[in-house]
Amino acid sequence: DGGITQSPKYLFRKEGQNVTLSCEQNLNHDAMYWYRQDPGQGLRLIYYSQIVNDFQKGDIAEGYSVSREKKESFPLTVTSAQKNPTAFYLCAGGTYNQPQHFGDGTRLSIL
């Protein structure tokens, strides 16, 4: 089936540790996005990528990094510099002027 696949569904991070969230798509979307969602809040854009090997910072990029080495994949690394990483992370893919397709999210917690 076509879609956006995020893994893992739940992830735990220790203090000072970097963790990487996976996002894969088989919808042939040019653009991919990472959002952060906190309880009772809307979506905040972390990073986005419109083409392979290129990406831009969103509104809350500090403490995060991404790569876009191939069209199908857009992993997000939550670094130790992100002091409040506990949140629900959503990956999406899209094409200009069309609705985005979302994965089912990864819930990150701190041990």
Place this chain on the structure above:
Amino acid sequence: GNSVTQMEGPVTLSEEAFLTINCTYTATGYPSLFWYVQYPGEGLQLLLKATKADDKGSNKGFEATYRKETTSFHLEKGSVQVSDSAVYFCALERNTGGFKTIFGAGTRLFVKA
């Protein structure tokens, strides 16, 4: 700049009640407008969309009309069900270059049996 403002929730209704969730936007150009729904523990799903003024998007009994004169895109449903309980997000897609979607803060809906 571009922004989306939704009514604050939570909204609590009894089954078969009428639903309105207000959404207004600020944007340059002529954005496309969307409503997304998020069920617990899941990502967002597109509910409906409208791409130009006076367009009406509809799906699963939900409707919203793109009103350019009032810069609004209010979501309505004539008779809600318990299964409609979710968080609803209004969003706009900029037409002036780039692929960014601007989301509202979301409105949580609870429907009681």
